Amino acid sequence: MALPDPTPTTTALVTGASSGIGQAIARRLAARGHGVTLVARREDELRALAAELADEHGIRAEVVPCDLADPAARDRLAAELDRLGLEVDVLVNNAGFGTYVTFAEADREREVEQVRLNVEAVTDLTARYFPAMVRRGRGAVLVTASTAAFQPLPGNAAYAASKAFALSFTEALHAEAAGSGVTVTVLCPGPVATGFQDASGAHEFAGKVPKALWRSADQVADAAMQALDRGRRVVVPGLPNRIGAALGRFSPRPVVLKVMGAG
Numbered sequence: 001m002a003l004p005d006p007t008p009t010t011t012a013l014v015t016g017a018s019s020g021i022g023q024a025i026a027r028r029l030a031a032r033g034h035g036v037t038l039v040a041r042r043e044d045e046l047r048a049l050a051a052e053l054a055d056e057h058g059i060r061a062e063v064v065p066c067d068l069a070d071p072a073a074r075d076r077l078a079a080e081l082d083r084l085g086l087e088v089d090v091l092v093n094n095a096g097f098g099t100y101v102t103f104a105e106a107d108r109e110r111e112v113e114q115v116r117l118n119v120e121a122v123t124d125l126t127a128r129y130f131p132a133m134v135r136r137g138r139g140a141v142l143v144t145a146s147t148a149a150f151q152p153l154p155g156n157a158a159y160a161a162s163k164a165f166a167l168s169f170t171e172a173l174h175a176e177a178a179g180s181g182v183t184v185t186v187l188c189p190g191p192v193a194t195g196f197q198d199a200s201g202a203h204e205f206a207g208k209v210p211k212a213l214w215r216s217a218d219q220v221a222d223a224a225m226q227a228l229d230r231g232r233r234v235v236v237p238g239l240p241n242r243i244g245a246a247l248g249r250f251s252p253r254p255v256v257l258k259v260m261g262a263g
């Protein structure tokens, strides 16, 4: 099941399009002729990308600044899409951040914000646009999880749990969508040098990650597009990350917790 063909009244809504993986995915969708709706909080970055994509590919690029962790802001985003008369036929749920701290030392509000963005916003936007895709018999949903999704991670507990939600949720929707004309894929990157390390306070953690696991945002976006084209359920970019994901997923939990907790 491939990505739907672009039309003048449909749009690819990409969250987290102001930076990193989301920006790279938005570029690829625009290059294929999809109109894009770029969503994140930083309006200047979104406007610069929209101008670039409209100019280079002659597509319609909308900018909707939105704090996706805020339910009222998500209502305004949906209202703006209605006002523009645009149908979302590609939904890229990609915005996210992580917290890298033991839970006893964590900031409560930041932990809750993380769940609101990585879990609640993904559920909400998918609930808003996936059912209509199924009714129309065309559409695509991509959710960015992480290799963190495959096992619990001490020191990164709520982030790993939020991405485990994204993985489980999206895999289930992939099965529900079978035969409907809608593609549903979960993207599970390993480490990628983006704004994520600054936004998530992950520099110390990143410094310990072997070089073989790193991929660029462009490599990850290419893997995501290929997986959407092929109707894949899960994509983990890079062989070393696929091996790590399998170890995380299938090793006994006491072993995983001991190894991951030791770092």
Ligand SMILES: NC(=O)c1ccc[n+]([C@@H]2O[C@H](COP(=O)([O-])OP(=O)(O)OC[C@H]3O[C@@H](n4cnc5c(N)ncnc54)[C@H](OP(=O)(O)O)[C@@H]3O)[C@@H](O)[C@H]2O)c1
Binding pocket: 015, 016, 017, 018, 019, 020, 021, 022, 039, 040, 041, 042, 043, 066, 067, 068, 069, 094, 095, 096, 097, 098, 117, 144, 145, 146, 147, 188, 189, 190, 191, 192, 193, 194, 195, 196, 197, 199
């Ligand atoms: N980089 C990695 O190592 C890595 C690995 C595995 C998975 N991931 C996942 O990949 C996804 C993209 O991250 P990235 O690596 O591209 O990092 P990034 O460069 O920091 O991009 C994150 C994007 O999310 C947006 N965002 C953050 N909080 C938001 C909010 N409250 N409302 C709306 N947008 C918000 C940011 O835009 P604004 O700041 O402008 O709002 C930005 O566009 C995330 O879900 C992340 O968990 C990343």
